[in-house]
Amino acid sequence: KAGVTQTPRYLIKTRGQQVTLSCSPISGHRSVSWYQQTPGQGLQFLFEYFSETQRNKGNFPGRFSGRQFSNSRSEMNVSTLELGDSALYLCASSLEGTSGIADTQYFGPGTRLTVL
Amino acid sequence: GQNIDQPTEMTATEGAIVQINCTYQTSGFNGLFWYQQHAGEAPTFLSYNVLDGLEEKGRFSSFLSRSKGYSYLLLKELQMKDSASYLCAVRGEGRDDKIIFGKGTRLHILP
Numbered sequence: 001k002a003g004v005t006q007t008p009r010y011l012i013k014t015r016g017q018q019v020t021l022s023c024s025p026i027s028g029h030r031s032v033s034w035y036q037q038t039p040g041q042g043l044q045f046l047f048e049y050f051s052e053t054q055r056n057k058g059n060f061p062g063r064f065s066g067r068q069f070s071n072s073r074s075e076m077n078v079s080t081l082e083l084g085d086s087a088l089y090l091c092a093s094s095l096e097g098t099s100g101i102a103d104t105q106y107f108g109p110g111t112r113l114t115v116l
Numbered sequence: 117g118q119n120i121d122q123p124t125e126m127t128a129t130e131g132a133i134v135q136i137n138c139t140y141q142t143s144g145f146n147g148l149f150w151y152q153q154h155a156g157e158a159p160t161f162l163s164y165n166v167l168d169g170l171e172e173k174g175r176f177s178s179f180l181s182r183s184k185g186y187s188y189l190l191l192k193e194l195q196m197k198d199s200a201s202y203l204c205a206v207r208g209e210g211r212d213d214k215i216i217f218g219k220g221t222r223l224h225i226l227p
Contacts (some may be wrong), residue, residue, distance in 0.1 A: 033215065042157070042219035043203065056214040090158060100166065103147055103207060105215060108160035 001027060004108035005092050012114045018079040021075055021111045023091030025072050031055075031097030032074040033105060034066060037088040046089075050097045078113075086115045118142045120218035122204050124158075128194055128225045136189045136202050136221045144209025150178050150189045151203040153220065159203055163189070191223075200224045 012020050022097035025032050034046040049068035065078045066076040072093070078085055092105035119141045128134040138195035140148070147166045164182035165171055165187060189202055189222065201220040208217040 034218070043205075043217035045216050047212055049216055056211075058214070058216075098146075099166050100147065102214070104149065104161050104164060106161065109158050 003097045004091060005024070006108035006111050008111060009109065010112045010114075012043045012116065013081050014116050015080050015081055015083060018077065019081060020038065020077045020089075021089055021112060021113075023030075023076075023093075023095030023108060025091075026106055029093035029095055030072055030107075031103075032068055032072065032075050033037050033088055033092045033094075033097070034074070035090045037090055038061075038086075043090065046076065048097055071090055081115045083115050086113060088112050095099070115116060117209055118206065118214075118216045120204055120206060120216060120219045122202075122218040123217070125224065127226060128191075129226050130194055132194050133190065133202050134222070134223065135190050136191070136195060136204075137188060138187045138189070138204030138218060140185050140187070140204070140209035140224045141217075142185075142206050143212040145207045145210055146180055146207040146213070148178075148180055148187050149205040149215070150176075151205060151217075153201045153203060155200070162202075195227050196227065199223060201202075 029052045033048040035043045047057040048055045063079045068074045088110045090110045091108045095102040122138045150162040153159040172178045173213040175192045203220045205220040207215045
């Protein structure tokens with residue numbers, strides 16, 4: 001079974017631009033979560049989607065948004081990029097985003113975003 | 117809100133045993149996870165606890181005490197390849213119904 005895939009793997013943008021990142025979950029997984037990882041802050045929760053609905057979101061400004069499609073693929077968008085948005089963006093999928101072992105998340109390789 | 121604390125760094129010797137602690141605060145509790153992350157790679161799942169007690173999986177074991185908001189990951193017979201960051205993660209309930217991660221414990225293994 002193929003793992004979680006993320007595209008693109010690397011991205012360089014300038015301040016003020018916007019970016020869209022894509023995530024394809026493991027086949028059969030219906031929950032997708034997004035995290036921002038930086039050396040100082042670790043993994044910070046952005047949002048979680050289940051069956052095309054946002055279940056929860058983290059403490060990020062409204063410039064960060066996401067969505068999930070009927071095939072469970074997900075995208076996240078960051079508008080008006082700032083230097084501080086430079087980070088590794090990780091997507092994780094799970095069978096069911098509820099509780100129990102089915103809540104185990106499997107991570108993609110990430111998208112490394114650099115904002116100049 | 118949710119909060120997870122774990123030591124920033126630890127050092128241990130090849131062949132030894134190391135215990136990595138994690139304390140958490142969350143509204144409700146719906147499971148605790150441990151992940152391993154090697155430098156430059158994505159986190160990979162190690163263990164899951166939802167009931168109090170010890171879960172053993174080969175060289176790795178994880179313990180949970182829900183009343184104390186406490187967990188530990190025990191690594192036995194350490195190998196050089198165990199040099200990595202170890203992340204503790206928790207799902208709460210209600211407004212904390214999301215999986216959040218601690219900042220991770222970087223484990224250095226000495227020969």
